[in-house]
Amino acid sequence: MARTILPFGPQHPVLPEPLHLKLVIEDETVIEALPTLGYVHRGLEKLCEVRDFNQMVQIVERVCGICSCLHALCYCEGLEQIMGIEVPRRAKYLRTIWGELHRMHSHLLWLGLFADAFGFESLFMQFWRVRERVMDIMEATCGNRVVVSVNVVGGVRRDLTAEQCQWIEQQLVIIEKEVRQLTTTILNDYTVKKRTVGKGVLSKETAYQLGAVGPMLRGSGWAQDARMTGYAAFDEIGFEPVVEHDGDCYARSTVRFRETLQSIDLVRLAIARMPAGETSVNVEGALEDDTPHPIAGGRAGTMQRFKRDKHARPADVPAPNLDLPAGHVAVKVKGKPDGEAVTRVEQPRGELMYYLKGTGAKYMDRVRIRTPTFANIPPLLAMLPGCELADVPVIVLSIDPCISCTER
């Protein structure tokens, strides 16, 4: 039978970002898939040579908006390891809270996009409606919806008041209720199962050998999650990964759905166990406004807008606290990073790894970022051969591709 090469992307209705696949097809069956990248490569790692190690926090946050908090966390933990900085315990819990909020909004975003990919538009809208509550929490606690910019080397720049914690817990009750209402639809609906069960199967052995990470790996039966290494406050909170065993699109979406509920519990646990105390150490050479403070508007000015224009703030979102807490800075750390470190955190899409090298100067010698989508593309190339052409969009989307992460 004659073979045809079909271009899939870089512009495609299911792809929020540009990824190009050359699909070799026979009739309606995919025989081979070859990727083409380079549409959004920005060379962000190279910027470490012209932006000092504190400024690089803002750069790495922009590797990917959806996971911005976790990029900054991974980078800061690496630098803290090199410089021997002990982060205050409260800061670790705050990092955990914002990290898990990021996971929730990323998974809800993906679940909506996934529903849209197989034509279930009302489900897409429901997931995105729930997601708005998570975005409201981030805006009310950080001043921004997506790039929350809370991490600094040595801790966090924001704090949560008791009232904010209470309000977050109230919101989590509503979010959990609304997410659980969607359980039957996302997990048991005939249409959803028809489009996802048995599609894009990645066996347990293949997933591991091809270096799959995150929900791709856990959806194939591996209980592996970087949170088990105990970064941030996970060493005190404890953590059990969500695992599914079928390795298909349905298993991967189930992992993400269950992880959304798990993140709600983790945020509750972190709030309940968060100790009082400092939120940051003061690293020499840090930016002037890196002094931690809750919702002071700062550079973003979002909360200043809230303050000026009462109509810009939803009625159920509490007014931001503009008062600075007393005694939030612990000690001052001197010196520049000199040495190497490798750190890992669990992004919503999977394991994120940073390699950092400093030579005692204010500029890093090398910042290397290995993002989860970068690791999940080879397994995708293994999943596509043999599938029907109509299933390609669902399978591609099931890895939750983030190309701006991948290309950096």
Place this chain on the structure above:
Amino acid sequence: MLETIPLTLDAVRDVAKACFDDGWRLVTLTAVDTGEAGFDILYHYDKDLVMKHYRLSIPKETVVPSISPIYFTALLVENEIIDQFGICFSDLVLDFGGALYLEEEVRTTPFCKVSVAQKQC
């Protein structure tokens, strides 16, 4: 501080094969320009959330054996290193010819401290 295990050019594939057979997952490779000395290539492996790192130190213009025939997942990162550092890999399972991210006419290596190398393996 990061503990690394020294690696020689001849042992790259043997070590990769031994790691593969022993159940280690390849996390990624990291290339570092060390200036006049050449390059360091770090091979990061993981097993049960424990990592080990091998360091290969090579002079510039050395051809490194690709581990993509053993770890298929290495193909993207090795192509990325060709793009960014101009380090050549032999026997890549899928060679983008230095055009993974960059256009084909771009012959510089943007991540080198001094970009003079030509990406022709």
